[in-house]
Amino acid sequence: GNLKRLTLELGGNDAGIVLPDLFDGASPERRREIAETLFWGAFINTGQTCAALKRLYVPEEIYDEVCRALVRVAENVPMGMGLEEENLLGPLQNRTQFDIVDRLVEDAKASGATVLCGGNPDRDAPGNFYPTTLVADIDGDAALVTEEQFGPALPIIRYTDLDDAVAEANRSEAGLGGSVWSADPVAAREVAARLEAGTVWINNHGAVDPRIPFGGVKGSGYGLEFGVEGLKAVAVPQVING
Template identity: 75%
Template sequence: MTTYESLLAAVTTDGDGREVLDPATGERIGTAPVVDTAAVGDAVARAAAAQPAWAALGHAERSALLHRAADAVEASSEALAEILSREQGKPLNGPNARFEVGACAAWLRVTADTPTPTQVVVDDGTDFAELHYRPIGVVGAITPWNWPMMIAIWQLAPALRMGNTVVAKPSQYTLLSGLALVEVLNTVLPADVLIAVPGSGELGAALVTDPAVGKIMFTGSTATGKKIIEASAGNVTRLTLELGGNDAGIVLPDVDPKAIAEQLFWGAFINTGQTCAALKRLYVHDDVYDAVCEALVDVAGAMPMGVGLDEANVLGPLQNAMQFDVVDRLVEAAKASGARVLLGGDPERTQPGHFYPATLVADIDPANALVVEEQFGPALPIIRYSDLDDAIALANGLDVGLGASVWSADRDRAREVAARIQAGTVWINSHGGVHPMIPFGGVKQSGYGLEFGAEGLKAVAVPQVVNG
């Protein structure tokens, strides 16, 4: 069993690199190694050289190795969770660090067992055609800092399963988490099948423009996604982009506010709000508005926030000062506009750590910046509505569409409303839950391409028709 100390030692350096500080305490964790752009080219060349043999193993052997990789993750789960908690800030408990590491193992196993998406398209006695999905070659995986291990597995597992090799570029804010995961996986995988390149954003740019990279998978901001589209055009590189979101929830007047309050809370505040598909703006019918607000205050006020290694906490700090400043700016603007703060909104600015309290803001203008800009943190605006058509129009009024939710005691009615919402996923009476067999992706400027299940396997492969 890998210990925290041994795994940390394996992914830190005594030389030059990026100093890593605990976002909850400001304490130094260690120094993460960083490489230059020349190392990216070398990594891509090594991955390209290893790819034919990896593809030749076949689906059965690759799937067996993914199961062994899941075993390795589980054997190192506490060490991985502690590194993740200390570097990213999320607590060990709740839907946080241990949950994330567990999801890594689960996604590896389900991806390994998902049937190959081969399809007979014509077989009429005269013609026969079969659609196969072949490896692309080298896949570049560029991952964010909010779920640095789980989202990495979302990219790595299907790419490897389909016979590609992977060069992974973890976020510069969570280098140790990304390197630790790759370190554990590489105790099982053949050499150069998975290579990590730690460093700043310039490494991602080098990966995107390398002509030997056949596919880029990216999770991050819409602005960066647009740069990737432009940079990849010269090589016609295939892309899967999961970009920014500003998910809306619509609460219909037939709900029981107390019954839905905890689900609403976690839909918005999972990972302290630092989740692409978190509930970020909540539209509540006037008939139940006050009761929903009251129920949310009761739930949110009872959730302990603090240092992630404290087993009692379920909310942690924001991962970095940049994100703290975004949330702080938006909440202060909402307060200045006359919106009513029901809970929170008053961070302790003299203590260490990027802690922003769970914040609920009511009676806010639908056009307020806290509503129309993605806050990516623990601050939820609650907007009152009386006409459902108006609420749907507001939900659809932004240029993003990753997820959304509808809350109602009448599931059929909720599905009717869901059909009118412009989002890649619409949840009913929950928000943000993902499943390794259910396709996930955005619309509008939230990106394109699907992940998970058979659709996710197709996305990291090239289609080939065998005709005859």
């Protein structure tokens, strides 16, 4: 009503693109570290983060390997009550969100996608605990890919042509964040520059720093938070002339 300056951060459906060289030259320990970083990019706060990794595009050449690596991580991350110190993942914030994630995963199952782990919630149990879920062999038009799930269910989409993967990543109306995963920093930056997102991480996802501007494009809003640019977004210079 009084024309205050504002920014709108409207959420996202962040895409990650894995390049075929991701594991090149990596030791078994390093491969595990990469898989863990990928996993937490998607599942931090049980996936309830605006800039979480919400759909992952993986090339045919290493698709099965990436899927197996993510399943190994998921199977070793306990979920449960936060008062129990060993639990690293918790419940969804409310039943409505539980139902949204449940609907999207059930839709993926019905379409013929493969559930690698999870996808079998106890709907009568207390709390809104939806199990950590990885979905493979899923079509790019499935609702779990095109809608923001905001929960612990990650679709892993197979691709054979990098240009197609970039086009699919950009097809979303959201443009908050994205990521590129590669052993080659130069190749990763080239792909990152093609993604329509306010922030693109390389070999990471969702790492927000208050010193660095953060904001979305397209349907993810406008304006910036954080950094000098974020302060300027909600301020106006006074000009004294004379």
